[in-house]
Amino acid sequence: MTTPTAGQTAAQAGPPEEIKAVPVRHPGRWLAAVVVLVLAAMLVHTLLTNPRFEWNVVWSYFLSRRVLAGLGVTLLLTVVCMAIGIVLGVILAVMRLSDNPLLSGSSWLYIWFFRGTPVLVQLLVWFNLAFLYPKISFGVPFGPSWLTANANSLITPLIAAILGLGLNEGAYMAEIVRAGILSVDYGQSEAAQALGMTRAMTLRRIILPQAMRVIIPPTGNETISMLKTSSLASVITVTELLYAVQLIYSVNFKTIPLLIVASIWYLIATSVLTAGQYYVERYFARGSSRELPPTPRQRIWRYLTTFHAPPPTPPLAAVGRERL
Amino acid sequence: MSATAFSPPGAGAGSGPMVLAEALRKSFGRIEVLRGIDLEVARREVVCIIGPSGSGKSTLLRCINHLEKINAGRLSVDGELVGYREQGGRLHELREREISAKRAEIGMVFQQFNLFPHMTVLENVIEAPTRVQKISKHEAVALAEQLLDQTGMRDKAAAYPKQLSGGQQQRVAIARALAMKPKLMLFDEPTSALDPELVGDVLAVMRDLATTGMTMVVVTHEMGFAREVGDNLIFMDDGLVVETGPPRQVLANPAHERTREFLSKVL
Numbered sequence: 001m002t003t004p005t006a007g008q009t010a011a012q013a014g015p016p017e018e019i020k021a022v023p024v025r026h027p028g029r030w031l032a033a034v035v036v037l038v039l040a041a042m043l044v045h046t047l048l049t050n051p052r053f054e055w056n057v058v059w060s061y062f063l064s065r066r067v068l069a070g071l072g073v074t075l076l077l078t079v080v081c082m083a084i085g086i087v088l089g090v091i092l093a094v095m096r097l098s099d100n101p102l103l104s105g106s107s108w109l110y111i112w113f114f115r116g117t118p119v120l121v122q123l124l125v126w127f128n129l130a131f132l133y134p135k136i137s138f139g140v141p142f143g144p145s146w147l148t149a150n151a152n153s154l155i156t157p158l159i160a161a162i163l164g165l166g167l168n169e170g171a172y173m174a175e176i177v178r179a180g181i182l183s184v185d186y187g188q189s190e191a192a193q194a195l196g197m198t199r200a201m202t203l204r205r206i207i208l209p210q211a212m213r214v215i216i217p218p219t220g221n222e223t224i225s226m227l228k229t230s231s232l233a234s235v236i237t238v239t240e241l242l243y244a245v246q247l248i249y250s251v252n253f254k255t256i257p258l259l260i261v262a263s264i265w266y267l268i269a270t271s272v273l274t275a276g277q278y279y280v281e282r283y284f285a286r287g288s289s290r291e292l293p294p295t296p297r298q299r300i301w302r303y304l305t306t307f308h309a310p311p312p313t314p315p316l317a318a319v320g321r322e323r324l
Numbered sequence: 325m326s327a328t329a330f331s332p333p334g335a336g337a338g339s340g341p342m343v344l345a346e347a348l349r350k351s352f353g354r355i356e357v358l359r360g361i362d363l364e365v366a367r368r369e370v371v372c373i374i375g376p377s378g379s380g381k382s383t384l385l386r387c388i389n390h391l392e393k394i395n396a397g398r399l400s401v402d403g404e405l406v407g408y409r410e411q412g413g414r415l416h417e418l419r420e421r422e423i424s425a426k427r428a429e430i431g432m433v434f435q436q437f438n439l440f441p442h443m444t445v446l447e448n449v450i451e452a453p454t455r456v457q458k459i460s461k462h463e464a465v466a467l468a469e470q471l472l473d474q475t476g477m478r479d480k481a482a483a484y485p486k487q488l489s490g491g492q493q494q495r496v497a498i499a500r501a502l503a504m505k506p507k508l509m510l511f512d513e514p515t516s517a518l519d520p521e522l523v524g525d526v527l528a529v530m531r532d533l534a535t536t537g538m539t540m541v542v543v544t545h546e547m548g549f550a551r552e553v554g555d556n557l558i559f560m561d562d563g564l565v566v567e568t569g570p571p572r573q574v575l576a577n578p579a580h581e582r583t584r585e586f587l588s589k590v591l
Contacts, residue, residue, distance in 0.1 A: 191438035191497075194389055195452035195504060196428025198420055205455065209442045286442060286484070 057257035061248065062264070070244025071265050077161060077230040077240060078269075082223050084166030089173025094203065096178055107174065114171035120232050123164035127236040129155050161233035161240075169226060176218045180211030212284040220277035224270045241265055340403055342367050342508055342539045343388060348397035350383055357383045359563035360397070365508075365556075368537045372550035372571065375560035376586060381543040384560070385510050388541065389430045390423055401430065402507060428456050431501030435513040437493040439485040439500070445472065446481040449500045457504065464503070471499040475529050491522030495529050502533075509533065511542040547591060551575055559583045 047053060061067055095107035114122070125132075130151035139145030155163075184207050192202040234243035245258040282295065343365035350358040357380045365371050373381045386392045387399060390407045399406045407423060408415040418426070440448050449468035453459050472478040475495040485493050494514055501509060511530065515523040527549050534540060534553050544550060550557055550571050557571040559578070567574055567583045575591070578584045 185438075187434060187436050187438040188440065190391055191432075191434060191440070193424070194391065194427055194430070194432035194434075195500070196424045196426075196456040197452060198424050201455060205451065206440055210440075284442075 052256065053260070054254060054257040057254050058260050058264075061245075061254075061258060061261050064248075066244050066248060067241070067261055067265070070239055070241040070262075071269075073158075073239060073244075074227065074230050074241040074265075075269065077158075077165065077233060077238070078223065078227045080162055081165040081169055081230070082226055084162070085169025085173045085222070085226075086219070088167070088170030089175075089177045090208075092170060092174035093177035093181060096174065097181060111171045111174055114168050119164065119168045119229065120235065122168055123161060123232055123236055126155065126160035126164045127157060129160070157233070157236050157238045160236055161230070161238045165226065165230060165233070169222065172222060173219070176215055176222070177211070179218075180213075180215035181207055183214045184210045209284070213281075216277065216281050216284055220273065220280075223277075224273050227269055227273065228266060341365055342369070342402055343541065344398075344400050345384075345387075346398045348384070348387065348399055349395050350380075350387060350392060351395055357563055358387070358394075361560075361563075361565055363558070363565065365539060365541055367539055369555045370534045370538075370540045370542065370553055371556045371558060372554040373541065373543045373558045373560060374545065374547070374550065374586075374590075375558075375566075378562075379560040380563045381560050382512050385432075385512050385541060385543050388508075388510060389427050389432055391432075401426070424456070428452070428504055429507050431504060431506035431509040433494070433497050433501055433509070433511045433514045435516050437485070437490070437497045437517070439493055439497055441485050443484075444481065445477060445483050445485070445488070445496050448485070448496060449503045452500070453503050468499070468503055471502050472496070474502075474532070475499045476525070489522060490518045491525045494518065494526045498526075498529055498533070507539065509538055509540045511540065511544070513543050513545065515544070515546055545590065547575060547587075559586065561586070 137145035137148035
């Protein structure tokens with residue numbers, strides 16, 4: 001197909017004859033399929049026939065006001081704690097990479113401490129802060145204080161949960177952000193500085209946007225993890241999703257059905273977050289490859305509007321040649 | 325590429341050389357990379373620096389806009405010390421903001437282009453003018469379009485760097501540097517990372533720039549460019565300036581044995 005008349009001759013000759021060969025048999029695949037199908041059938045069977053699942057109870061509580069209120073608190077905790085974690089993480093990561101040994105040292109110490117102790121213990125300490133500091137006052141360090149509050153009324157269970165989960169998350173986010181910043185080629189900072197940009201401006205405009213590509217996937221993981229870790233707040237009497245269903249089943253003893261209610265809601269929430277993560281990743285991937293992959297929606301649309309299965313995308317060069 | 329958006333301010337701005345280095349020294353740890361460099365670049369002059377790798381060419385260039393800090397000697401650009409202020413007979417380090425302001429007046433083009441991959445070509449060019457010089461976006465876009473015209477990249481304004489060839493990226497990088505209206509342009513092996521057939525386009529843009537009277541310091545391996553465009557040629561080896569002179573003379577008839585040896589390998 002190199003002569004100018006290539007298109008013509010190719011059309012006359014028709015496509016070359018397709019190869020007809022006996023395909024390789026895969027007995028192992030059939031065996032595996034049978035095993036998987038049997039196991040799946042057993043699972044469905046037990047879900048439907050074991051009366052102790054009490055699906056009617058599950059559905060009757062699924063949209064109950066107390067469960068939804070618990071879900072609301074779980075989502076609130078997730079959003080607020082992740083926001084604290086991300087802001088704190090960026091600050092700690094920048095401090096850690098600073099030339100100032102005091103800044104990088106204190107950042108290191110923070111990460112060491114908050115990663116080194118269990119988050120459950122941190123939650124309990126915040127919850128019981130009043131034992132350590134019965135009164136909390138704001139004012140000049142070592143000087144007079146302007147405002148004094150009772151620790152027990154200031155640190156409510158919800159505040160304790162936000163502090164415990166948020167400050168702990170900051171330590172993990174710091175390492176994620178630091179990895180992202182380090183992943184950006186040093187030439188980028190140099191180019192920005194050569195253009196007269198200050199270090200702060202370079203970080204904000206050039207480095208962080210590029211670091212996002214590395215930062216987003218683990219941050220998505222952290223958010224999903226936070227959604228589930230927030231159930232630890234049930235220990236300090238925050239009525240989030242888990243504690244909400246615990247309160248219900250402690251009265252009616254429908255333990256398993258209510259735990260299933262909570263599990264289904266956790267699954268729905270994590271699924272939504274996973275989808276959101278996909279689109280955020282896609283946004284920050286701009287410029288990183290020549291062409292963005294289609295979104296699932298675009299893919300489905302393309303599938304529906306094409307009458308046959310779409311052929312695998314040919315390389316660009318091949319497309320050009322076909323048009324000759 | 326006839327109408328140039330750009331007219332260098334160098335002409336009447338000041339007197340004396342644009343770059344002046346005296347006994348410049350620079351070490352990385354215990355390795356001394358520059359061992360006493362004397363250099364003078366006049367206004368509107370194109371100086372090409374050649375030499376084997378590791379001779380300190382790039383380091384010298386990077387010292388000029390303070391990407392590297394010198395250890396000894398004096399270095400000034402447009403009559404002002406680089407990185408320091410002299411007050412009462414003592415040197416005071418400049419603040420970051422002051423250093424950035426000085427760098428903004430010096431354009432630099434890198435071997436690896438270093439375009440910002442998350443921004444389009446146009447966004448790359450207007451970033452520093454709008455953020456650093458704080459000119460209006462409208463004005464910056466107009467200037468950028470002129471410069472992209474000048475470098476033959478106007479039709480790629482909406483593309484991302486990854487969608488461009490190396491030569492195209494380097495031409496955008498030149499436009500990006502020119503958008504700051506620099507009084508001095510530094511080129512650090514601008515064509516070394518390019519496929520041979522793309523080198524010509526970049527050199528053509530640089531040649532055009534030289535004819536506008538821009539003061540340029542070019543570290544290069546392109547002897548042809550050095551011969552035709554350069555006003556002065558510097559041969560460096562082992563952290564020292566071995567030989568300086570008009571390019572034709574140095575290339576055709578080098579005075580030093582070391583220069584002769586290097587040229588016999590590369591020409």
